[in-house]
Amino acid sequence: MNPEFTRNHFELLGLPVAFALELEALERSYLDLQSRVHPDRFASAGETERRVAMQWATRANEAYRTLRNPLDRARYLLGLKGFDTGEESNTAMPPDFLMQQMEWREAVAAGRAVHDAAALEAVRGELAAARREMQALLARALGGERNYDAGCSLVRKLRFLDRLEEEIDDALEAAGEGRP
Amino acid sequence: MSLLQISEPGESPEPHQRRLAVGIDLGTTHSLVATVRSSSAEALPDSRGRVLLPSVVRYLPDGAIHVGEDAKDRAGDDPANTIVSVKRFMGRGVADVAKFGALPYRFVDAPGMVGIETAAGLRSPVQVSAEILRTLRERAEQTLGGEIFGAVVTVPAYFDDSQRQATKDAAKLAGLNVLRLLNEPTAAAIAYGLDNASQGTFAIFDLGGGTFDLSILKLTRGVFEVLSTSGDSALGGDDFDQAIAVHWRVHHGLADASGKDTRRLLVAARQVKEALSTQEEAGADVTLSWGQQMHLKLSRAEFEQITAALVHKTLGPTRKALRDAGLKAADVDGVVLVGGATRMPHLQRAVKSHFGREPLKDLDPDQVVAIGAAIQANALAGNRSADDDWLLLDVTPLSLGLETMGGLVERVIPRNSTIPVARAQEFTTFKDGQSAMAIHVVQGERELVSDCRSLARFELRGIPPMVAGAARIAVTFQVDADGLLSVSAQEKTTGVLASVVVKPSYGLTDDEVARMLREGFDHAQADRDARLLAEQRVEAAAMLAALKAALAADGDLLSAEERESLEARSASLERAARGTDPRAVKSAVEAVNRASESFAARRMDRTIARALSGRHIGEVPTS
Numbered sequence: 112m113n114p115e116f117t118r119n120h121f122e123l124l125g126l127p128v129a130f131a132l133e134l135e136a137l138e139r140s141y142l143d144l145q146s147r148v149h150p151d152r153f154a155s156a157g158e159t160e161r162r163v164a165m166q167w168a169t170r171a172n173e174a175y176r177t178l179r180n181p182l183d184r185a186r187y188l189l190g191l192k193g194f195d196t197g198e199e200s201n202t203a204m205p206p207d208f209l210m211q212q213m214e215w216r217e218a219v220a221a222g223r224a225v226h227d228a229a230a231l232e233a234v235r236g237e238l239a240a241a242r243r244e245m246q247a248l249l250a251r252a253l254g255g256e257r258n259y260d261a262g263c264s265l266v267r268k269l270r271f272l273d274r275l276e277e278e279i280d281d282a283l284e285a286a287g288e289g290r291p
Numbered sequence: 292m293s294l295l296q297i298s299e300p301g302e303s304p305e306p307h308q309r310r311l312a313v314g315i316d317l318g319t320t321h322s323l324v325a326t327v328r329s330s331s332a333e334a335l336p337d338s339r340g341r342v343l344l345p346s347v348v349r350y351l352p353d354g355a356i357h358v359g360e361d362a363k364d365r366a367g368d369d370p371a372n373t374i375v376s377v378k379r380f381m382g383r384g385v386a387d388v389a390k391f392g393a394l395p396y397r398f399v400d401a402p403g404m405v406g407i408e409t410a411a412g413l414r415s416p417v418q419v420s421a422e423i424l425r426t427l428r429e430r431a432e433q434t435l436g437g438e439i440f441g442a443v444v445t446v447p448a449y450f451d452d453s454q455r456q457a458t459k460d461a462a463k464l465a466g467l468n469v470l471r472l473l474n475e476p477t478a479a480a481i482a483y484g485l486d487n488a489s490q491g492t493f494a495i496f497d498l499g500g501g502t503f504d505l506s507i508l509k510l511t512r513g514v515f516e517v518l519s520t521s522g523d524s525a526l527g528g529d530d531f532d533q534a535i536a537v538h539w540r541v542h543h544g545l546a547d548a549s550g551k552d553t554r555r556l557l558v559a560a561r562q563v564k565e566a567l568s569t570q571e572e573a574g575a576d577v578t579l580s581w582g583q584q585m586h587l588k589l590s591r592a593e594f595e596q597i598t599a600a601l602v603h604k605t606l607g608p609t610r611k612a613l614r615d616a617g618l619k620a621a622d623v624d625g626v627v628l629v630g631g632a633t634r635m636p637h638l639q640r641a642v643k644s645h646f647g648r649e650p651l652k653d654l655d656p657d658q659v660v661a662i663g664a665a666i667q668a669n670a671l672a673g674n675r676s677a678d679d680d681w682l683l684l685d686v687t688p689l690s691l692g693l694e695t696m697g698g699l700v701e702r703v704i705p706r707n708s709t710i711p712v713a714r715a716q717e718f719t720t721f722k723d724g725q726s727a728m729a730i731h732v733v734q735g736e737r738e739l740v741s742d743c744r745s746l747a748r749f750e751l752r753g754i755p756p757m758v759a760g761a762a763r764i765a766v767t768f769q770v771d772a773d774g775l776l777s778v779s780a781q782e783k784t785t786g787v788l789a790s791v792v793v794k795p796s797y798g799l800t801d802d803e804v805a806r807m808l809r810e811g812f813d814h815a816q817a818d819r820d821a822r823l824l825a826e827q828r829v830e831a832a833a834m835l836a837a838l839k840a841a842l843a844a845d846g847d848l849l850s851a852e853e854r855e856s857l858e859a860r861s862a863s864l865e866r867a868a869r870g871t872d873p874r875a876v877k878s879a880v881e882a883v884n885r886a887s888e889s890f891a892a893r894r895m896d897r898t899i900a901r902a903l904s905g906r907h908i909g910e911v912p913t914s
Binding site for chain 1: 310440441470471514606607610611614667670671672673682683684708709710711712713736769771772833834837838883884885887888891892894895898899
């Protein structure tokens with residue numbers, strides 16, 4: 112018996128279906144829901160109740176994880192509106208964006224080669240600034256402007272930044288462990 | 292902590308009827324059991340007033356088994372049959388234990404997990420750990436005067452799936468009903484947080500005998516949310532002992548000391564290490580196997596120098612946990628020290644300098660984990676009172692993934708995902724007409740399968756012939772609230788299904804656990820039946836009480852026939868529980884379980900609907 116999956120993540124957490132959300136309200140709703148369905152509430156109940164609780168708590172975690180992260184939230188919202196962000200298939204990017212990417216990537220490779228944690232952290236900082244800027248654009252595109260095509264393109268760009276950040280984290284870890 | 296005042300459907304329907312529940316810290320060097328009595332948690336001493344049970348098990352040729360101090364005292368004379376620090380071998384293979392350096396055991400290569408040849412025959416680390424847990428269970432039952440309803444057993448946060456599964460198997464083997472596996476730093480945070488009514492972001496720095504964990508938690512209004520966890524499941528106080536022993540070997544020309552001498556040197560090293568926490572210099576007398584007596588000395592400065600690299604090893608995981616939580620060291624409001632090894636002054640200095648603040652150590656670092664586990668056990672058993680309500684959200688420590696073409700790992704669930712968590716990933720066939728697919732589940736952060744830990748392999752068979760790339764195979768990973776993984780795979784166009792609970796490669800199946808249990812009780816058949824019956828009766832009583840409460844609260848969700856059928860089944864369960872056949876009770880419990888499935892689901896839906904209708908925490912009437 113699966114928990115009914117007809118409610119979307121926003122509805123499950125009692126929030127309006129919109130990109131703009133207050134993180135505090137999201138967290139409150141999530142904790143409220145989780146405090147009702149978490150398996151710890153049913154640890155001494157029957158097997159069935161324990162299983163249902165696990166399914167619900169899993170669902171609550173998934174909804175919270177998706178909505179908490181702006182990129183995941185945007186992608187999910189676009190999906191609800193019938194837009195595919197095409198991150199795997201559509202990799203065309205404007206030249207200036209690609210140039211910037213290449214510069215960052217070179218800096219990461221150089222920092223990695225000599226285990227320069229400070230240089231890596233610096234790129235991470237630049238990346239964070241670029242991300243904030245893009246997220247503001249995304250909020251406008253998905254909010255008042257309702258420009259979902261622009262939203263898809265911003266999601267694709269943000270995905271690039273996320274991947275780069277993962278590489279930086281990996282390089283920082285490697286630097287910490289002294290491996291190449 | 293009086294925020295979430297709601298009577299939950301799964302909680303004890305009769306508040307005055309307390310269930311005996313314990314928290315057990317199954318440690319590398321020592322273990323202990325704690326419980327909540329008259330609303331405060333305390334560790335339970337043995338008949339001689341000792342709280343800490345050395346995690347040492349000695350097997351004698353006549354079949355006798357000594358656990359604790361008795362076994363520890365003889366470790367120097369009978370090292371091969373006296374298993375010390377068995378926790379380091381849980382879920383580990385021969386190649387893993389080789390990394391721990393010279394050890395006086397006769398290891399046997401068994402699939403997935405080592406075996407140890409002892410005077411009493413081949414023993415698995417699971418069986419050795421079960422002896423420790425059984426001793427603690429008996430201590431608790433004698434002290435509390437009754438059957439234990441359930442236990443929360445702690446594991447290092449950085450334990451992987453094999454190590455967790457091995458721990459749960461050991462608890463089952465010891466006759467414990469495992470309410471939850473709880474991460475050690477999280478347990479410490481519960482004890483600490485509830486004690487101090489703390490709010491904010493905390494780092495729990497937990498260096499035990501054999502494992503290191505660093506967890507970052509956010510404590511807010513009765514919620515313990517683990518943001519990230521990191522560590523090293525093969526770094527602990529034992530390594531500092533080893534470093535001292537190696538130092539002495541080198542400086543006193545003891546290179547070819549035997550197994551007995553290895554153990555004696557380690558015992559002396561441990562004494563000296565502990566003394567150096569308060570003294571500038573310490574020494575110990577050792578009698579070697581060839582009769583030579585030696586006084587081995589070490590100064591604190593020497594000790595700090597030879598173990599500086601070990602202290603430094605804790606900083607990598609610390610930085611990683613902070614980064615994963617998106618925090619800097621300065622964002623942390625408090626650092627809590629847990630584990631006996633955190634008594635070392637140079638370690639405390641390193642922690643202080645990394646976080647830029649004095650670490651907190653006002654709770655006994657040896658007991659805080661068991662105390663937290665006892666508090667959690669008490670809540671899970673349904674004993675919590677309305678003003679003692681809190682929620683715990685933990686994470687999975689290591690990423691889980693699948694092997695793809697070329698020996699690469701495709702990550703399915705990233706580390707530090709809040710549990711329970713489920714994630715599905717789609718794969719396809721790469722050959723025309725391919726009818727089976729091998730699924731290899733791995734755990735770890737590296738990109739190559741060979742650098743990660745292999746958890747399980749299974750096959751999805753019966754894929755109908757299709758051209759390459761046409762099949763749609765969804766592999767679903769589910770991690771439950773104990774942090775244990777199960778995996779299922781389904782071909783979507785045909786519905787062919789394969790699933791496994793990820794049993795570690797050492798492959799203790801439920802049947803094998805049952806067999807070991809039987810063997811353990813062979814000489815006491817009557818005991819065993821009585822125990823089984825008692826367990827089933829506890830289960831039956833819990834289920835009947837829960838069902839009664841559920842019917843009273845939400846009986847309107849059932850049609851008259853449904854209610855009648857449920858009541859009939861619960862009446863036969865009551866009858867069976869009055870009888871003496873444990874199997875009859877078990878099958879009656881299962882019948883009630885099946886019959887109440889849709890009722891349970893409907894009740895949960897109602898809970899959600901109520902939550903969504905705008906009633907928030909605190910507004911729901913307590914009952």
